[in-house]
Amino acid sequence: KQEVTQIPAALSVPEGENLVLNCSFTDSAIYNLQWFRQDPGKGLTSLLLIQSSQREQTSGRLNASLDKSSGRSTLYIAASQPGDSATYLCAVTSVGTSYGKLTFGQGTILTVHP
Amino acid sequence: DTAVSQTPKYLVTQMGNDKSIKCEQNLGHDTMYWYKQDSKKFLKIMFSYNNKELIINETVPNRFSPKSPDKAHLNLHINSLELGDSAVYFCASSPFNLAAEAFFGQGTRLTVV
Numbered sequence: 321k322q323e324v325t326q327i328p329a330a331l332s333v334p335e336g337e338n339l340v341l342n343c344s345f346t347d348s349a350i351y352n353l354q355w356f357r358q359d360p361g362k363g364l365t366s367l368l369l370i371q372s373s374q375r376e377q378t379s380g381r382l383n384a385s386l387d388k389s390s391g392r393s394t395l396y397i398a399a400s401q402p403g404d405s406a407t408y409l410c411a412v413t414s415v416g417t418s419y420g421k422l423t424f425g426q427g428t429i430l431t432v433h434p
Numbered sequence: 435d436t437a438v439s440q441t442p443k444y445l446v447t448q449m450g451n452d453k454s455i456k457c458e459q460n461l462g463h464d465t466m467y468w469y470k471q472d473s474k475k476f477l478k479i480m481f482s483y484n485n486k487e488l489i490i491n492e493t494v495p496n497r498f499s500p501k502s503p504d505k506a507h508l509n510l511h512i513n514s515l516e517l518g519d520s521a522v523y524f525c526a527s528s529p530f531n532l533a534a535e536a537f538f539g540q541g542t543r544l545t546v547v
Contacts, residue, residue: 418482
């Protein structure tokens with residue numbers, strides 16, 4: 321059974337810092353890994369999707385890496401801003417599970433203070 | 435031009451009532467999902483439909499009945515609501531592709547009193 325863990329559970333940093341959020345998964349047989357952002361009272365916004373054959377994806381100040389063999393992904397946020405404050409979730413689509421099912425971690429609550 | 439939209443955004447109701455949450459996507463996707471986010475913010479899949487047919491049912495109580503009138507809509511009906519049903523319910527959609535990106539709605543916060 322796939323399990324996804326995110327560390328740390330919460331992170332508070334001053335504006336301008338570069339930071340790394342971690343995601344680990346127990347079963348390396350995945351199709352892809354997706355990073356989401358959730359703002360309070362709002363839905364999930366997809367940030368980056370990494371296919372199992374890829375090592376990383378970049379979008380603006382965000383860079384996500386994937387090491388499938390070790391079951392790890394990191395989300396790197398450069399030059400953090402207060403507007404980056406949100407909960408960040410990672411999720412995987414595992415081989416052999418019900419079609420399209422995403423297994424989520426519990427998220428990292430990020431606070432960037434001015 | 436919201437991609438995945440849910441209504442209502444908030445729903446407060448008494449125990450024992452029956453309620454529905456509607457979801458629509460305009461992305462042309464074949465597959466739609468319902469996820470539940472509990473009080474600890476943990477998201478877990480409930481159902482998945484592909485082109486109006488059920489493909490995932492994650493041991494959800496039969497008080498929950500999804501209905502898909504067409505591939506752009508997936509509604510969630512809940513009978514005999516219980517306190518433990520209080521959560522945020524998210525609808526999502528994706529192409530019918532194992533490695534496809536999923537897109538989520540804004541969520542419906544259900545509170546049962």
